[in-house]
Amino acid sequence: MGGGWRENTRSRGKNNAVKGAVSTWTHAPGGREEDRRRLKALSTVIFGEAGSEEAGGRQLKYTRRHLEYAVRFKEVKEAAERWLREGEG
Secondary structure: OOOOOOOOEEEEOHHHOEEEEEEOOOOOOOHHHHHHHHHHHHHHHHHOOOOEEEHHHOEEEEEHHHHHHHOOOHHHHHHHHHHHHHOOO
């Protein structure tokens, strides 16, 4: 299989805590382990650090600090700031 669009799911938890996650894929080239390695490298560039592994490595978890770091990129700044503001009102 070739590449595909990946969703980074975000939600709000207790006390308006920002949470996000992206799933790793078993059908990615090299399997889940290689997919996780690539996603961690990309996460380090976009979010300043790799997300923490959850669900036995099937997901990488992100928090508010990851999203706040990502706003330095013009392409995601407006969307990330809008999403962060939605929970403050």
